Amino acid sequence: MTTLPLPTGSDTAPVTPPGSGTAPVTPPDIGTGSDSAPVTPPDIGTAGLRSLWPATTTERPHGEVLVGGVPLTQIAGSHGTPVYVLDEAEVRRRCRTYRAAFPEAEIHYAAKAFLCRALVRWVEEEGLGLDVCSAGELELAVTTGFPADRILLHGNAKSPQDLATALRLGVGRIVIDTPAEIARIAAAVGTGGHQKVMVRVTPGISAGGHHKIRTGSDDQKFGLSLRDGHAQRAIARILGQPQLELTGLHCHLGSQITDAGPYLVAVRRLVGLMARVRDTHGIALPELDLGGGHGIAYRAGEPALDPGTLAAGIRTELAESCAAAGLPVPRLIIEPGRAVAGPAGVAVYRVLAVKRTTGRTYVAVDGGMSDNPRPALYGVRYAPRLIGRHSAAGAERVTVVGRHCEAGDILAEDVPLPADTHPGDLLAVPVAGAYHLAMASSYNLVGRPPVVAVLDGRARVLVRRETLEDLRVRDIGL
Numbered sequence: 001m002t003t004l005p006l007p008t009g010s011d012t013a014p015v016t017p018p019g020s021g022t023a024p025v026t027p028p029d030i031g032t033g034s035d036s037a038p039v040t041p042p043d044i045g046t047a048g049l050r051s052l053w054p055a056t057t058t059e060r061p062h063g064e065v066l067v068g069g070v071p072l073t074q075i076a077g078s079h080g081t082p083v084y085v086l087d088e089a090e091v092r093r094r095c096r097t098y099r100a101a102f103p104e105a106e107i108h109y110a111a112k113a114f115l116c117r118a119l120v121r122w123v124e125e126e127g128l129g130l131d132v133c134s135a136g137e138l139e140l141a142v143t144t145g146f147p148a149d150r151i152l153l154h155g156n157a158k159s160p161q162d163l164a165t166a167l168r169l170g171v172g173r174i175v176i177d178t179p180a181e182i183a184r185i186a187a188a189v190g191t192g193g194h195q196k197v198m199v200r201v202t203p204g205i206s207a208g209g210h211h212k213i214r215t216g217s218d219d220q221k222f223g224l225s226l227r228d229g230h231a232q233r234a235i236a237r238i239l240g241q242p243q244l245e246l247t248g249l250h251c252h253l254g255s256q257i258t259d260a261g262p263y264l265v266a267v268r269r270l271v272g273l274m275a276r277v278r279d280t281h282g283i284a285l286p287e288l289d290l291g292g293g294h295g296i297a298y299r300a301g302e303p304a305l306d307p308g309t310l311a312a313g314i315r316t317e318l319a320e321s322c323a324a325a326g327l328p329v330p331r332l333i334i335e336p337g338r339a340v341a342g343p344a345g346v347a348v349y350r351v352l353a354v355k356r357t358t359g360r361t362y363v364a365v366d367g368g369m370s371d372n373p374r375p376a377l378y379g380v381r382y383a384p385r386l387i388g389r390h391s392a393a394g395a396e397r398v399t400v401v402g403r404h405c406e407a408g409d410i411l412a413e414d415v416p417l418p419a420d421t422h423p424g425d426l427l428a429v430p431v432a433g434a435y436h437l438a439m440a441s442s443y444n445l446v447g448r449p450p451v452v453a454v455l456d457g458r459a460r461v462l463v464r465r466e467t468l469e470d471l472r473v474r475d476i477g478l
Contacts, residue, residue: 052297052298052299052383052430053067053343053346053430054067054087054089054090054343054344054346055089055090055093056068056069056089056090056454062389062390063386063387063388063389063391065387065388065428067085067087067346067454068085068087068088068453068454068455068456068457068458068459069454069456069457070085070454070457070459072085072346072348072388072426072428073387073388074459075452075454075459076348076350076388076426078459079465080450080465081350081366081367081426081449082347082348082349082365082366082371083347083348083451083452084346084432084433084436084450084452085345085346085347085348085451085453085454086119086344086345086433086452086453086454087344087345087346087455088122088344088453088454089455089456090343091119091122091340091341091344091433092122092125092126094336094339094344095107095122095126095127095128095340097307098128098307098334098336098339099126100308101307101308101310101311102311102332104315104331104332105311105331105332105333105334106129106331106332106333106334107127107128107334107335107336108129108130108131108150108152108333108334109128109129109130109336109337109340109341110292111131111133111137111337112133112137112337112435112438113337113340113342113433113435113438114337114345114433114434114435114436115132115137115140115141115438116140116451116462116463117140117144117462118453118462119341119462120140120141120144120146123146124145129151129152130146130152131151131152131154131335132151132152132153132154133153133154133155134162135159135161135162135164135166138151138153138162138166138169138171139165139169142169148169148171148172149170149171150172151171152171152172152173152198152289152333152335153166153171153173153175154174154175154200154250154252156178157178158174158181163181164188167185167188167189167193167195172196173196173197173247174196175197175199175200175250176197176198176199176200176224176234177224178224179224179230179234179237182234182238182244185197185244186241186244189243189244191242191243192243193243194245195243195244195245196245196247197238197244197245197246198246198248198249198287198289199224199231199234199235199238199246199249199250200249200250200251201224201225201226201249201250201251201270201273202224202231202251203226203251203253203265203266203270204225204226205253205265205269226269226270231273232273232276232277232280235277236280236281239281239283246283246285247286247287248285248286248287248288248289249273249274249285249287249288249289250289250291251270251289251290251291252291252292252293253266253291253293254293255293255338256293256295256296256338257293257294257295258295258304258305259303259305260305260309260314263310263314264313264314264317266290267288267314267321268317268321270288271288271318271321271325271327272321274288274325274327274330275325275326275327278327284327284330285330286328286330286331287330287331287332287333288318288330288331288332288333289332289333289334289335290314290332290333290334290335291334291335292334292335292337292339293338294310294336294338294339295339296338296339296342296431298380298381298382298383298431299381305339307336307339314332318330318332338434338435340434341433342432342433342434342435343430343433344433345430345432345433345434345436346428346429346433347371347372347428347429347432347436347449348387348426348427348428348429349365349367349384349411349427349428349429350365350424350425350426350427351363351365351422351423351424351425351427352364352365352366352403352423353423354421354422354423360398360399361396361398361399362398362399363398363399363400363401363417363421363427364400364401365400365403365411365427366403367402367411367449368401368402368403368409369402369404369406369408369409369443370402370404370442370446370448371436371437371448371449372411372432372436372439372440373439373440374435374439375413376406376408376409376410381413382411382412382415382430382431382432383412383430384400384411384412384415384427384429385417385427385428386417386421386425386426386427387426387427387428388425388426391418391420391421393418393419393420394418394419395416395417395418395419396416396417396419396421398414398415398416398417398421399412399413399414399415400412400413400415400427403444403446404443404446411429412429437449437451442466442471445468445471447465447466447467447468447470447471448465448466449465450462450464450465451463
C-alpha cells in the first residue's frame with residue numbers, strides 16, 4: 001500500500017480542499033443552493049445523540065462530506081487511508097450530555113473504548129473521570145496530566161505491574177474482581193498505607209448485544225457472584241484489612257445495552273446487598289458504580305440507549321430502593337465509553353478492487369480486520385457510504401471486505417453502494433470511534449492507521465500511522 005506523505009508544517013495547520021487556497025475550511029451552514037452550497041444527506045443527521053454521524057457533518061451536492069468543517073477526501077489525500085477521523089466537538093458534546101443527564105453522579109470515561117493523550121485532555125476538561133484496566137492506560141493518562149485520584153482501575157486479572165503502577169501513582173479506586181486481589185493489594189499497600197477499593201459484583205443479569213459481551217451473568221470470569229455468596233465473603237475480608245477502605249460496589253452488565261431495564265434490576269439487587277452489608281457490618285457503603293455498556297446505533301434505525309432516559313430511571317429506582325431498605329442514597333458512578341467516542345469517529349477507506357461473482361459483489365478496501373476486528377468478533381454491522389463524488393447509478397447490495405488473508409475479513413455485509421463503485425473510490429464508515437484502533441492489530445504486518453482530529457475547519461494528527469519501520473524495529477531476533 002502506498003502511503004501518501006503527511007502535509008508539511010504544523011499538525012494544527014488548517015486543512016483546505018484542493019484548489020481552495022490557504023484559508024481554513026469554515027463549517028458551512030446547511031443549504032440547497034449552488035454546487036458549492038452544502039446540503040445534509042438523508043443518512044447524515046445532525047440532530048440528536050442517536051445520529052450515526054457527528055453533529056458537525058455536512059455534505060455538498062457533488063458528494064463531498066465534511067466532518068468538523070474538514071472534507072474527508074482532503075484528510076484521505078493528506079494522510080492516506082485507512083484513516084480514523086475523530087470529531088473533537090462531538091466527543092465534548094457527548095461528555096456534556098452525560099454530565100447534564102447525571103449531574104449528581106461521577107462520570108468516568110471508559111478508556112478501553114479508545115484512549116490517546118488528546119482524548120485524555122478533552123475528558124478532563126469536560127469534568128469526567130477515567131476508568132482504566134491496565135498500567136498502560138493508567139500511565140498514559142497520568143503522564144498526560146490527568147489527576148490519578150479521578151481514575152478507577154479495574155480488570156479481572158490485574159498484573160503485579162498494574163497494581164504496582166496504580167499504587168505508585170495514587171489511583172483513586174481499585175475495583176477488586178477476585179478474592180486473591182484482597183491480600184495482594186493489602187500487602188502492597190502496607191500497614192501504614194491506605195487505598196480505596198470497590199468490589200465488582202456479578203448480579204446475575206444477562207444483558208448486552210452479543211453473548212461475548214455480556215458480563216453481568218453468573219459463571220464467567222468477571223466479578224464476584226451475588227447469588228453464591230462470594231461477593232459477601234469478599235466484602236467481609238476487605239473490611240478486615242484496615243489499610244483498605246471499601247467505598248462501594250461496582251458492576252458492569254455488558255456492552256451494547258439499549259434498554260434501561262437491566263440497570264434498574266441491577267440497582268435493586270445491589271442496594272439489597274448494601275442493606276445486608278449494613279445489617280451485618282454496620283456500614284452504609286457510600287458509592288455505587290453501575291459501569292457502562294450503553295448501546296449506540298451503528299446503522300440507521302437501530303436502537304440506542306438515551307442517557308437522559310437512563311438517568312431518570314436509575315435516579316427513581318435508586319431513591320425508591322434505598323428508601324425501602326432504610327439506606328442513604330449512595331453516590332452514583334457511571335462509565336460510558338463507546339457512547340462518548342463511538343459516534344465521534346469516522347473511518348475512511350479507499351476501494352482497491354470490485355469483484356462480481358454469480359451471487360455477490362465484493363468491494364475490497366485497503367483496511368479490514370486489522371483496523372476493525374469487531375465484525376469478525378461480534379458480527380457487528382456497519383453502514384459505509386461513498387464519499388467524494390456524486391453517483392447517478394442505482395444502489396447495489398454489496399459486501400465490503402478487507403485486504404487480509406481471512407474469509408471472515410468482512411467490514412459490512414449486504415449493504416447498498418452505488419453500482420458504479422470502482423477502485424480509487426473512497427468509502428466512509430461512521431461510528432468508528434470506539435473499539436477500532438483500541439482493538440487494532442498489525443495482522444499481515446499491515447500498520448495501524450492514524451487518528452486525525454477535526455475541529456472548526458482544522459485537522460491535526462493525534463496518533464501517527466504505524467509504519468513498516470515501526471514493525472521492523474520490534475523484530476530483534478537476528
